[in-house]
Amino acid sequence: MSVPILPTISTVCIVISAILVAIGWGKIKKGQIESHKKTMIASAVFAVIFFIIYASRTVFIGNTSFGGPENLKVFYTIFLFFHITLATVGAVLGIISISSGLKDRLNIHRKLGPFTSIVWLGTGITGVLVYLLLYVFYKGGETTSLIKAILGG
Numbered sequence: 001m002s003v004p005i006l007p008t009i010s011t012v013c014i015v016i017s018a019i020l021v022a023i024g025w026g027k028i029k030k031g032q033i034e035s036h037k038k039t040m041i042a043s044a045v046f047a048v049i050f051f052i053i054y055a056s057r058t059v060f061i062g063n064t065s066f067g068g069p070e071n072l073k074v075f076y077t078i079f080l081f082f083h084i085t086l087a088t089v090g091a092v093l094g095i096i097s098i099s100s101g102l103k104d105r106l107n108i109h110r111k112l113g114p115f116t117s118i119v120w121l122g123t124g125i126t127g128v129l130v131y132l133l134l135y136v137f138y139k140g141g142e143t144t145s146l147i148k149a150i151l152g153g
């Protein structure tokens, strides 16, 4: 079985980021504030690495279309949309959670933190499923990039 290297690295990053959120949640449950802060910042670093790889791949190499059976395509597309929605909401909530945590706005942070964590864990799980559907269970379809689309190649 061969899988493309960049999507594999970025999926691993998203999984590590989600695992770190779960660990960071556990830390604050035990009252370890400093360790909570460090774990959550580390989680954000992996999320940023994921995003840099994902965004540059989209621009320079491209997104891969679903290569599985035609009758599953609609379910894959809905699922992908669900994952992208979770990821976008998670990124915005993540930024607000980090800044409210760092600024000691704990009223907001305490309410938002658990919700952000759940959205981010959901992003990780659905991200792995999208990866499996796109590259492991079925062979990836065509890849088109923004650059190619713009240059007409």
Ligand code: HEM
Binding pocket: 021, 025, 028, 029, 033, 036, 037, 038, 040, 041, 094, 097, 098, 099, 101, 102, 106, 109, 110, 111, 112, 113, 114, 115, 116, 117, 120
């Ligand atoms: C990196 C900067 C961060 C700092 C300095 C920070 C700090 C804190 C502090 C001091 C608390 C304890 C509040 C209390 O007294 O009850 C807390 C709670 C919490 N934080 Fe953070 N946090 C940060 C980032 C994050 C992020 C990014 C998330 C989510 C992805 C998050 C999720 C949570 C959760 C789930 C709780 C527990 C809320 C509860 O059960 O009441 N934190 N944080």
